[in-house]
Amino acid sequence: MNTDFEPDWPNIELGSIENERFFRRSFGMLRGLVRVMRHSESWRDADVIIARNFDLLAIGWSARLLLRRRKIPLVYECLDIHRLLTDSGPVGRIIRWCERQLLRQVQLLIVSSPRFVSAYFKDIQRYDGSFAIIENKLWFDADALARPKVKSDRPANVPLTLGWVGSIRCAPSLRLLLAAADQMGPAVRLKIHGNVHRHALPGFDAEVAVRDNVSYHGAYQYPNDLASIYGESDLVWAQDLWQRGGNSDWLLPNRIYEASWFGCPQIAVADTETGRRIASDGLGLTIDAPTPAALVAALEKLEPKDITRMQRHILNLEDERFRLRESDIARALSPVIGSPPHRRIVEEE
Incomplete structure (x- = not known):
């Protein structure tokens, strides 16, 4: 991507590594470390080091040690809990041990969902250090795109348009959405937008091609194409299912912020962090289980007035719920750049 x-x-380009090729990743990390060492001058005036995943944390910690820059605060940003980090086998235990050692060296942990802290870093990794939450909200380099006005009620005799937008890699979601499309037939149109991970979805193109009510619209320009994508959707599938019991249950995807900015309701599974956020903030619908029957039942109950009501509620919510600003990042980094101590979250049981 x-x-x-x-x-x-x-x-400073550190090189590329392939998805899932874990043995090759170790060599890629060594190559990246060598390139960092060759550009040691770039560290001279650094105020903080932010490592944006586990691989880069290992590189950042190693370089800080070798370059004798231990006084520079090291920040670990974790936006997903990789499946290996929750694996019960020997490889998972080794990687968790490595991460646990590196966590002792960081001055701040940044996550995109509070459940990453409570369910993984505290319960599993026993991390008790400082942390901050930067949710995966919309970022505008220039002026923000305007939020739309509420449309009039959708006519009752047109198909319901269900969107699936973003990084298209979740095989369980694809199976669920296709099964729902098959059951509902012409009553629903499934529109898919984004970059397809075909190594994870090898049969994607063939599955889409044989269904008249399913269409793939390719990759899109971010953020300029979002208004038309969400504007043409009655609601969107927001749930990630491919790592159930772990990352998928804990994350808050960027889909919920994008869709909400443009007033589009979302649907997710009730017992996940995504579903809880959608339910608590009134961003759409939840289903009790990720099954075709549950999804079809929820969609068939929807009336045009229900969609309009949800759109109106979402568009009346404050912009700050869905948009990331520089001040949010500065506030999150305050523990390592000298501002007042960062607040801790209180999780509701």
Whole structure:
């Protein structure tokens, strides 16, 4: 993804690594460390080191040690709990041990969902250090895109449009959505937008091609294409299912912020952090189980006025719930850049 992205900051390329090739990743990390060491001057005036995943945390800690820059605060940003980190086998235990040792060296942990802290870092890794939450909200480099006005009620005699938007990699979600589309037939249109991970969904194109009420619209420009994508959807599937019992149950996906900015209701599974957020903030619907029967039942109950009511509620919510600002990042980094101590979250049981 983002292969044509050109950074607008002084950038040191650390190289590329392949998904799932864990043995090769270790060599990629060593290569990255060597490249960091060759550019040691870039660390001279650093105020903070932010490692944006486990691999980069290992590189950042090693470079800080080798370059004798131990006084520079080290921040670990974890936006997903990889499946290996919750694996019960020997490889999972080794990686968790490695992460636990590195966690003792960081001055701040940044996560995108409070459940990552309570369910994983506290319960499993026994982390009791400082942390901050930067939710995966919309970011606008320039002026924010305008939020739409509430549309009039959708006519009762047109198909319901269900969207699936973002990084398309979840095989259980694909099976669920296709099964629901098959059961509802012409009463629903499933529109898929985003970058398809075909190594995870090898039969994606064939599955879509044989269904008249399912269409794939390709990758999109972020954020400029979001208004039309969400504007054409009556509601969107927001749930990640491919790591149930772990990351999928704990995360808060960027879909809920994007969809909400543009007034589009969402649907997710009730016993996940995504579902709890949608229910608590009135962002859409939840189903008790990720089954075709539950999803079809929820969709068939929807009336045009129900969709309009949810849209109106979402668009009346404050922009700050869905948009990330520089001040949010500065506040999160305050424990390591000298501002007042960062608050801790209180999780409701």
